[in-house]
Amino acid sequence: MQALPYRHARRLTGPNVYFADTGTALESAAGQVFDLDALRRWDALVREAVARLGWPAGARYRHRHASGATLAFSAPLDQLHIATALNIWAWWIASASPAEPLHAPGDAATWDIALAMRTLQASAAAEARPTLLALQRKARARALPFLLDEDELTLGSGSGARSWFVDELPDPAHVPWPRLHRIPTALVTGSNGKTTTTRLLAALCQAHVGDTAYSCTDGVFFQGQALDSGDFSGPAGAREALRQGQARAAVLETARGGLLRHGLAIEQADVAVVTNVAHDHFGEFGVHDLHMLAQVKLSVARAVGVGAHLVLNADDAFLRTQSTALSCPLAWFALDFDQPLLRLHRALGKPTCGVRDAHLWLALAGIEHDLGPTVAMPLSLGDRARYNLGNLAAGALAGALLGIAPGTIARVLVHFGQDPDDNPGRLQQWMFGSTRVVVDYAHNPEGLRSLLDALDASRRGGRLGLLLGHAGNRQDEDLRAVAHVAAAYAPERVILKELPGYARGRDADSVPALMHAQLLADGLDPQRVQLQPDEVQAARSLLAWASEGDLLVLPVHELANRAKVVALLDGMAASGWHAGDAVPGRRPD
Known part of the structure; x- marks a missing residue:
């Protein structure tokens, strides 16, 4: 056949x-x-x-x-x-x-x-569904969200929404149009930093207007509670967040996969953010280079209309280049508040955000606001996590464009990240005596490099232990690139993990095999590399290997496994565990 x-x-x-x-x-x-x-x-x-x-x-x-x-x-x-x-x-x-x-x-x-x-x-x-099309025309004329799936149609969003089953659609003349409205809504996309920026922006909205819904790679959340767990960074998650009847604002993580598979869930947002464009996911849906990937990320600009802004990273060359083809209003952030593009933008009275003299500065409507020292902002990790300085600037700028006062933004920035529940699975840290353990989601070469640099991995005092693995939906060279970054930091122990549920058409052991070959090609001693088919057991094995003063970096990608690893580490911290003690639940290698 x-x-x-x-x-x-x-x-x-x-x-x-x-x-x-x-x-x-x-x-x-x-x-x-x-x-x-x-x-x-x-x-x-x-x-x-x-x-x-x-x-x-x-x-x-x-x-x-x-x-x-x-x-x-x-x-x-x-x-x-x-x-x-x-x-x-x-x-x-x-x-x-x-x-x-x-x-x-x-x-x-x-x-x-x-x-x-x-x-x-x-x-x-x-x-043919003439009633559906008539409702769509009416909603567009009123700039109302039109949220449709297989079962349900929602007009409006949040506290201004009304829903019907698709087989019970109303006559447009009977819809209570004056009672429908849309709530302030933000879109967040990019190769790295999407989830952190989404959570930060949701916290800013929560401080500003109260009840805020958001969707991300970890689920759909409202009023601090998870409504659904899993990857909801596509249109389905966006619709669920926007359908929360008490929500007064919404922040929607908008990942590449959803954009390519189905497009955006909404036609109009109040602000959209593109954090960056980095080498990732090449080979899927016709995306083979950073130029095309940037076009995918920038498709959020289609939802940026009159009165809205697209927030872009001025440190990203691809975003700078492709921004010239955009017709929507732009706002720029960068690590340096006095970066030339930001200075030019401010000279035109347009919004920017960045770091100047170790403070985060916001320019809005011709006025510059000092949001405080970045070292006091937990996300910055004492100014070592440079990628999070970018996320702080992006979130602060987007928040300001949603109408959040600079004073409110400054107050949130000095607290967000203190509680592990603020940003779970992203730069979460535990200290066991002098042994430091970090759980993160770093999943591409740039993300892993930024994480290890933030942790001063190249200037560590003790040994470096690293958990390494990947889903199978990457090209071979992408998987090798992640291993190449890891090898550059000369870890004393690498445990390669399998992700059986994420093979994506590959043999179960092919991803670890590719990474193993690259680690050895880069000169890593074979005795330093082990294979562990279970992600949680891999974390336990690394903990059992640890000595005082070591740095253990655990990129855990599967949500349920991350919850187990976090629970394990919390329990060990509560029991006073130190390196060299038995690791709870560990099976012999």
């Missing part, structure tokens, strides 16, 4: 990297051979089918890249299933796929275009 000519076809349910509307996107099959004429044939087939279906002649996107092609086009909200089927059908024909044609009932015939058109027209008529 021949392989299918595509590997991933999906609905785009909101503004996305390709265009500002809803639609569909398809990734061609890995290794599929085709020429540029195939892309032109796809375009012609889609254009003709869209016209025959009576849909608006919207955007079409075709992009050839190192792993194939991405093909996308816009379509009405109620026709996304049909549009996805049309996308598959058009590529099947255009690429001259040798795979056996689809024969299931309702599939468009790849051998008869006229028959296919009749099938698609019948399916489109059956899927």
